[in-house]
Amino acid sequence: MALRPTGNASKQVVDQDTWPNVIGEARTVADALPDLLVEASHVANSVTAGWHGRRRAGPGESFWQFRPFNMGEPAKRIDWRRSARDDHLYVREREWEAAHTVWLWADLSRSMVFQSRLSRASKRDRAIVLMLALADMLAYTGERIGLPGITRSFSDRKAAERIADALTHMGKPDAFPTTAQIKRFSDVVLISDLLDPIEDIARWISEVASTGAKGHIVQILDPIEETFPFDGRVEFHDPEMGIRLTTGKAEGWREAYQQRIQRHRAEIRDIARRAGWTYVLHHTDRAPAEPLLVLHSALSGSAEALAKGDS
Known part of the structure; x- marks a missing residue:
């Protein structure tokens, strides 16, 4: 569950109408994709040099x-x-037939549409850019990629365009992809805010790990979600559960909130570490190339990628 400020706190958010009327006010994925494809291509080109694939x-x-x-x-x-x-x-x-396969997934659920005044982009747009840029990079080096439960794995120089087209035909977005197509020796990249219950996250990681695949997690957070710079009377709204919560003195919640989200983040990192997965924390006020460099290292088999990475 992710609570978002509304009401008096809307002055601290760039798009104050984003919540709760996501469908009516926010851009749809299809509307955003042309611009995001261009951005993804630029980001991919900035980190592709020297990355060699394994296709043969x-x-x-x-x-x-x-x-x-x-x-x-x-x-x-x-x-x-x-x-x-x-x-x-x-x-x-x-x-x-043993060519490497990388399964990509961006969480496009409603909590990902959030964007504050401190951010360069919404979490959803940044997740899409990272996924498309990674698809572009992988395609350039001849790897096989796919969206679990949406497409089969494929190798195509226009992979980013194919992934973008598949996104426009998706039904209800799920935070976690199905594991039915994931096989041993493949890689799975999940890009999400991961503000889900820790039990759900641990369960999904366990399911993927049981297939023999290796995982890579990019947790995307808006900087305001960690700093909690709210004061006075603020109404918070959970866009996925429909829950509303009002506080008269939001500043009194700051310390407890920051401790809780730090603990949640640490638990995710620990679960990933025990599974031997890569964990990257990315804030939407930072450059998208930063997490891609860590993923590049991880997918290239670099031992350093298993270290903690924050951006």
């Missing part, structure tokens, strides 16, 4: 590429249909 030819069922036929190879390898298009002989190569 080998035994498998999925088509990878055509290459020129080399003298001495068995003639049965020639793809005669492709070769008939010009004066050269070509071989159809298939992708190594």
